[in-house]
Amino acid sequence: MSRPAEYFVTPADYLALERRAEIKSEYLNGTIYAMSGASRNHNRITVNLARRLGNQLSGKPCEPFINDMRVKVSPTGLYTYPDVVIVCGDPRFEDNQVDTLLNPTVIIEVLSDSTEAYDRGEKFAHYRALESLTDYLLVAQDKPRIEHYQRQSDGQWLYSVADGMEAQTEIAAISSVLRLIEIYDRVEFSDSGDVAEHSASSK
Structure with missing residues (x-):
């Protein structure tokens, strides 16, 4: 913030x-x-996430939204805009403007230097108060890495990491898989001053 x-x-x-x-x-x-505004890599990753998830969720009772779908965490009073949010079943909204979602199933945040500590700490604490939330994912934009928190039946959160372009992470609640080679398609990583572009189409 x-x-x-x-x-x-x-x-x-x-x-x-x-x-x-x-x-x-x-x-x-x-x-x-x-x-704050988003970087080029941030935008590319968000678009890739939305595209891959949209394709996998086609015909299923789940719908992805990016950037502009506001989420209200009713137990804490936070209003915020996740980078990607997925709702399964009937979405519930705060009012008839249908622009403030109350029951997200999956939330994905793309990390940046200015928001990483917030996304990992205080913001995740708010999100955990959402009874509907099953999965929270943090996606790095400076390297191929996705951190995945999955809510367990006892209310605890299971942590896992997908690291490297050949890795993938499964979101079982929505029967979807994120392959990092696809999520980081056309994303540029800077390494010691050199920039390498990774494209899924080259694999």
Whole structure:
């Protein structure tokens, strides 16, 4: 989160402002936080995730959204915009504007230097309060790596890592598999000043 506005805002006022705003903001406990912009790699990864998941979810009762689907964590009051969110079954929204989702099944965040600590810590703590959430994934943009948290039947979260271009991670709740060679298609990694472009089409 970046510097907040220094006055109390109600959730209703936040939504009214946000629906007219050109720049997205998060909201928590009466405070609005402007969200930072995304890098080229961040955008490419997000698009690749949406494309691969969209293809795999075709014909299934699950729907992916990217960037602009606001999520409300009702138990904590956080309003935020995951990079990718998937809802299975009937989506529930806060009001008839159908732009604030209440029951996400899977949330994916693409990490950046400015948000990584938040995504790993405070934000994940909020997300864990969502009873509907089964999976939370953190996707690096500076190397091929996906960290995956899966909610277990006892409420604990199982952690796993997919590391390297040949790796993959399965999201069992939505019967989908993310292959890193596809998620990092056309993503450029900088290594000691050299830039290498990885393309799934070259495999």
